[in-house]
Amino acid sequence: MNWKKSFRGNGLNDRGAFERRALDHLRYIPRYGGPARFLLLVLLTASALASHGRNKNVVQYGEGLIVNIPMPEPEVEQVVEEVVQNAIIRGTQEYNKDEYVSGAVAATSTPAFPAWTEGGKVFYKVKKHALDPRNFKDSGDLGTLAVRYVLQPQGEKNTVLRIDALFVEDFRHSAHRSNGSVEGSEYKNIQDRLQQVELLKKETAEALEAKQERLAKQNVGLGSDKEVLSTPTSAAESPATTRGESATGQAPQSSAIPLSPTTYEQLGESLEQHVAELRRQVERLVKKPGAPLKSAPFHTANTLKSLEPGVEVLILIATPYWYGVETHDGQHGWIRRDQLEQLQ
Secondary structure, three states: OHHHHHHHOOOOOOOOHHHHHHHHHHHHOOOHHHHHHHHHHHHHHHHHHHHHHHOOOOOOOOOOEEEEOOOHHHHHHHHHHHHHHOEEOOOOOOOOOOOOOEEEEOOOOOOOOOOOOOOEEEEEEEEEEEEOOEEOOOOEEEEEEEEEEEEEEEOOOOOOOOOEEEEEEOOOOOOEEEEOOOHHHHHHHHHHHHHHHHHHHHHHHHHHHHHHHHHHHHHHHHHHHHHHHHHHOOOOHHHHHHHOOOOOOOOOOEEEEOOOHHHHHHHHHHHHHHHHHHHHHHHEOOOOOOOOEEEOOOOOOEEEEEEEEOOOOEEEEEOOOEEEOOOOOOOOOOOHHHHHEEEO
């Protein structure tokens, strides 16, 4: 209810009229002198400040939310799609004991909102037969609760996200605007997921870098093993030795330590065992009946592809419930831990 409009006829909220009448009364209290006049002025000042505070804290309905996200539009779109698919509308409730409204579904359009004509990609999340959801102006009865998400790219690295929420009654078809609670809560959910994506990207990059360093150290280690098998040239040897002659003028004997066939066989077995242990630690097989490769470690994340049983994947990141993996064709994604098994 608009209090200022409702009581304007009675003059109860017309601050200017009230102050004028109060100042007129100052002329009719001369016998009280300065103290009475001062007290009335203090009351007028307090009234003006209180009125200003009320106007400042008035709830604004229907303003929605517009925010610029410093991320490419495809990455933001992926997260928004996940939020649209999660069947939850935050920032409102049907009953006081609820935390949010559940049972919402993703939609390509809804009569609750007029057709969007300003460009970008539009997504909707709709809950039909919602009962008097909170935080909507003068809402009541059963109706459709709808949230609209609009994505508009700003260059290659920025995306503008707009979120609006609306409740439309089934019987009277009257529309009720949100006070911003739904839009803010939905954006908070999106923001948290975007931060997780950024963290996962960072961890993936660090894991790949660590993998490259590990492989480099392994290669260096194999090279040093070969060098140890040879006796280093003595520092006391004369320069002539470096030209292929010994100090006695004879050709130098080979300094390499001869290895028996048994030693070569043992080295080969040890190396194979080492490689097998490394594979066992970082490689997994997809269990039957197969597993979806997800774009993020969420059940509602997009499925990049379906992996057949027995497909090998390389583990890059390990979390309590998910593995960040790389397939043989170089594609990265996420698989639940219980859908993979170790190599035999």
